[in-house]
Amino acid sequence: MPLDVADADDTEEPPLSNDLSTTEEPCGLTRVAEDVEGCYTFLTPNGTKVWCPNQDRDTKPIVGATYGCWNDVLRMYKNYAECSGFSVRIGQTKKNKDDQVTHKYLRCNKAGRPQSKRRFDTLDESSMYVRKSSFQVTDCKARISVQVSEAESTFVVYKFVECHNHPLIEPYNRDFTKAGRKLSFSTKQFIHHMALNRIGPTIAHRLQVSMKGGHHNVNGTPTDFKNFSQAIRLFIGNRDSQLLLDRLRDRVKNLPDFYFDFSVVKGELRHVFWVD
Structure with a gap:
């Protein structure tokens, strides 16, 4: 079966149970901490710590649930991720011999094996430049697997891996996630109106924080405000x-x-x- 993206992680079976419940201790896991900041902490038999979001059934994905379009699946899992404290990355797509999509995957954005640091000669001007980044992947296996039937236009969730191998983002820091930093239309309009009145993006962000009662109620950081203000100038x-x-x-x-x-x-x- 040909794959659109060469990524062996999605074809491998995760080591944890597919349906991990936070109300009962999953088979083989030992609970080591109660609900702290919206998640439970468990220990696997080999001593590895995992974090499971504490969400009700109305929010979490349900194995066997059927959706009419891919956007509904994406919206459901992104809403679950936002409530749980992690971000979503679209995984690989499987196709059959007739080039029809049969399976799709949505994964935690920390999925993927960590790579060793690249070595390069700092004295060689032609050497490859490595961009610095604080983001790290942890080979997290949390995901949902979706079976696609293009003929019937149905998307069925057939696998749900709930536990993460990394701590989840606390509720008071979720405004710094990728989804939390996305500027809404009203925020973009506010930045533009402030610029027309000779008020820069940094002060515009301070005004938003003051008017909305804290930075956790504001979409975007001062850097995001600056980037959008620059994008407006480049567009003009x-x-x-x-x-x-x-x-x-x-x-x-x-x-x-x-x-x-x-x-x-x-x-x-x-x-x-x-x-x-």
């Missing part, structure tokens, strides 16, 4: 001069005593004069 690019002239023309239409004039030299706006 060399059209900022035209935007300025259009705004001045609007003022002429709405303000009877307003007047402006400008000069262009070799296609560049050189001088602008206005009086109110």
